[in-house]
Amino acid sequence: MASHLSTFGKILLRRRKLDLSSVETQFARCLSTLDLIALGVGSTLGAGVYVLAGEVAREKAGPAIVLCFLIAALSSMLAGLCYAEFGARVPKTGSAYLYSYVTVGEIWAFITGWNLILSYVIGTASVARAWSSTFDNLVEQKISGFFKASMAMTVPGKVLAEYPDLFALILVLLLTGLLAFGVSESALVNKIFTGINLVVLGFVIISGFVKGDTNNWHLTENNYREFINSTNGSRELKLKEQYGTGGFAPFGLSGVLSGAATCFYAFVGFDCIATTSEEAKNPMRSIPIGIVASLLICFFAYFGVSAALTMMMPYYQLNTQSPLPEAFSFVGWGPARYIVAVGSLCALSTSLLGSMFPMPRVIYAMAEDGLLFRFLSKMSARTKTPVLATIVSGIIAALMAFLFDLAALVDLMSIGTLLAYSLVAICVLILRYQPGTLNSPSQLEKLMEESEKMPVSGGESGDEYDMEMDQRPLKETFSFKLLFCPSGKIPTVLSGNIVYATTAVISILMTVLCVILANCLPELLAGYSGVVVPCVILVVLCAVCVIIIWRQPESKEALTFKVPLLPWLPLFSVFVNIYLMMQLDLGTWCRFTVWMALATKAATSHSHANTSSPWRTMPQFTRVPPTVTWKQAAALDADWHRPGGALQNFHTHVWPCGYRQMLQCRRLGTLPWV
Missing domain, CATH: 1.20.1740.10 (Amino acid/polyamine transporter I)
Structure with missing residues (x-):
């Protein structure tokens, strides 16, 4: 169960x-x-x-x-x-x-x-x-x-x-x-x-x-x-x-x-x-x-x-x-x-x-x-x-x-x-704090060019592959020190997860703060301790969360436009939106609750029954085991170019990301099993 x-x-x-x-x-x-x-x-x-x-x-x-x-x-x-x-x-x-x-x-x-x-x-x-x-x-x-x-x-x-x-x-x-x-x-x-x-x-x-x-x-x-x-x-x-x-x-x-x-x-x-x-x-x-x-x-x-x-x-x-x-x-x-x-x-x-x-x-x-x-x-x-x-x-x-x-x-x-x-x-x-969650086309093009320059045959290829594997950072383990002093300047899975969790926490804190501000603003301005103290505590906790996010390494992905002053501007936008939502009357929230209940029911039904989207049927990435050499991986790449080859058919019918993604997998030491 x-x-x-x-x-x-x-x-x-x-x-x-x-x-x-x-x-x-x-x-x-x-x-x-x-x-x-x-x-x-x-x-x-x-x-x-x-x-x-x-x-x-x-x-x-x-x-x-x-x-x-x-x-x-x-x-x-x-x-x-x-x-x-x-x-x-x-x-x-x-x-x-x-x-x-x-x-x-x-x-x-x-x-x-x-x-x-x-x-x-x-x-x-x-x-x-x-x-x-x-x-x-x-x-x-x-x-x-x-x-x-x-x-x-x-x-x-x-x-x-x-x-x-x-x-x-x-x-x-x-x-x-x-x-x-x-x-x-x-x-x-x-x-x-x-x-x-x-x-x-x-x-x-x-x-x-x-x-x-x-x-x-x-x-x-x-x-x-x-x-x-x-x-x-x-x-x-x-x-x-x-x-x-x-x-x-x-x-x-x-x-x-x-x-x-x-x-x-x-x-x-x-x-x-x-x-x-x-x-x-x-x-x-x-x-x-x-x-x-x-x-x-x-x-x-x-x-x-x-x-x-x-x-x-x-x-x-x-x-x-x-x-x-x-x-x-x-x-x-x-x-x-x-x-x-x-x-x-x-x-x-x-x-x-x-x-x-x-x-x-x-x-x-x-x-x-x-x-x-x-x-x-x-x-x-x-x-x-x-x-x-x-x-x-x-x-x-x-x-x-x-x-x-x-x-x-x-x-x-x-x-x-x-x-x-x-x-x-x-x-x-x-x-903005994830390790390459999305790649722009320009980056994929660069990756393809770099991968094409790599040698794909002979014993030296295998040595180079092993060297790349050795140079990869070891899996990080969480410690409280990483909240304020991350281990590097490049986002990792752990730093990305820290941002995920901290964003969820600060969203909850801001929601509670906005509820108090929307319903007890006169008491807050009058200085009642029963309202002022919780607000001060919530503001301090929100500030700590903002600092934690701010300290994490940010992605260097090149985009045609980026929001400035991260994480301050997006979080302030969230605060304004939540505060305006809390200004609405109780009847509106009751109707919204009913509508959300219907949404949740429909979402769970669709998620349980439907798994036929093309991106859902993609095979999972698997770390290439030590027994697979770089020379064998190169042979798979060569089969890609052969008319009617297995990988070519795989690309046509199943793999939506195509040749560029395969090159990226080769670069990272991952291959989809077919």
């Missing part, structure tokens, strides 16, 4: 092996760097820029909303840098799912992919309904009025929407057809709508600085009282609670931090770029550039719009539902609301496309690995797209947009995204 459990546990934690020696793919490599930037900007810079700025400025930060977006952008950039390194390291489709698979194992990969699919489906359905609602507002609620009168749905529990949203259904199905038709056509449509959106936002920013008044950034309590007296609104007792204390940051530091936590979600969406690894012309270069550039563009857009908005109109008079049209009316430019409406619809269109684009690619990657139904990995020979995954996911999202009230499920999307961000940061941290 124990052996069965041990074997099953190893199956759940097995990691995917990647073949990076070839750039061949079933997808069409047609996306340029500009296409990826447009995809990231379109997905990230959604309708939130037209609504979120007014809500945060009015209720949380005032004019200091520009600082909220700055803090949120810096936090998002940390996650973006981690995605950028993986884009340079693993040019394969699958995004955070694949990154988790090659680093922390199958169970975490399945959970990540499971949550990503949920996030994309909910995101697609909710954006489609928002598009329908925005268009309905332009025609004075005639569409919703008709459906409420003729097709109202009244079900206890508010599970279903008030009426079936036929407009949202048609919109999702149309974009599903566009995505199935081809990635080039989808990228072209996305660039057009993204361009229109940026032009409209540019108009808003310029208008704000032309018609704005910098005095709106220096309001006082007298301004609040004048507004209250003119509207006969709030009582004097609630003056500070509703309007703050005046100045640039009327709600203080707590308001800025609270607003930054809300603004963080405005930068969600750039991760869709990571799913284009097999469709980008030069993924190792264009994916890092696309992620960083799209986040910078989005930051400048959010910063400019929020600055213009708070200068055009006093923040306490902003309309939280439609701040920009209200602001233009305030400065006497009422007709500009139609320009804003066009930009809002274009932003929603690109956001919808950005939610739908990565969804079938994650499904395809999981299906190809056998973690979802195999038929979902079917590719169209003509369009080079995962056509069945696109159609199935599009239909599910369309039905959800058509029938369901998604308000209670939107926060689930946030958990899934933040979990993916955290795992990617952890994976970057772990891989």
Whole structure:
């Protein structure tokens, strides 16, 4: 029984092996760097820029909303840098799912992919309904009025929407057809709508600085009282609670931090770029550039719009539902609301496309690995797209947009995204301290060249082989000294395992710390010892873990992009993501627990039943015994080149890594037994 459990546990934690020696793919490599930037900007810079700025400025930060977006952008950039390194390291489709698979194992990969699919489906359905609602507002609620009168749905529990949203259904199905038709056509449509959106936002920013008044950034309590007296609104007792204390940051530091936590979600969406690894012309270069550039563009857009908005109109008079049209009316430019409406619809269109684009690619990657139904990995020979995954996911999202009230499920999307961000940061941290976990094609080429120069015949070859075996470092044994004083400057299996274990420990410590901060922050600021002491202990333990990781030897693998300041930046990104997850309410966590239980059940079922993936059937490496000489190994290499030879057939039918991997095995003194 124990052996069965041990074997099953190893199956759940097995990691995917990647073949990076070839750039061949079933997808069409047609996306340029500009296409990826447009995809990231379109997905990230959604309708939130037209609504979120007014809500945060009015209720949380005032004019200091520009600082909220700055803090949120810096936090998002940390996650973006981690995605950028993986884009340079693993040019394969699958995004955070694949990154988790090659680093922390199958169970975490399945959970990540499971949550990503949920996030994309909910995101697609909710954006489609928002598009329908925005268009309905332009025609004075005639569409919703008709459906409420003729097709109202009244079900206890508010599970279903008030009426079936036929407009949202048609919109999702149309974009599903566009995505199935081809990635080039989808990228072209996305660039057009993204361009229109940026032009409209540019108009808003310029208008704000032309018609704005910098005095709106220096309001006082007298301004609040004048507004209250003119509207006969709030009582004097609630003056500070509703309007703050005046100045640039009327709600203080707590308001800025609270607003930054809300603004963080405005930068969600750039991760869709990571799913284009097999469709980008030069993924190792264009994916890092696309992620960083799209986040910078989005930051400048959010910063400019929020600055213009708070200068055009006093923040306490902003309309939280439609701040920009209200602001233009305030400065006497009422007709500009139609320009804003066009930009809002274009932003929603690109956001919808950005939610739908990565969804079938994650499904395809999981299906190809056998973690979802195999038929979902079917590719169209003509369009080079995962056509069945696109159609199935599009239909599910369309039905959800058509029938369901998604308000209670939107926060689930946030958990899934933040979990993916955290795992990617952890994976970057772990891989940078592993002994050659993944090899870039350039390194394999160098290895092949070096191996070709080695003599493969005669007695001297055997002597050289024995010499290489003698020069290998002996197997290390663990000691506490190695935690802070590792034995060398090159990563070993032991140093890699130390980083694995320490990362797991610090993740648990940060989770406990974030739970305390999220629920006991007032007590912590008040200095209650029952809260301060545990926090201090947790911070000290986290610092010790960081130092242990920092002291371990780092891989020197050459990549086109690397996250700087390891291990500090990835760990800080994990901390921010966990803290934001802890801000969500109990109901969201209950729904997430149910969804995770389903994920765990599905993962264990698939792992137990499915072992047919090509990389799973690879033979295990075996250390060449002393009886096998280098001359015999050379004979095996010679048989490789013989037409119809055993190793050539082995390469064709079983061994996915090919000749380069065999050369590496020869160099390391390992050969697969056949």
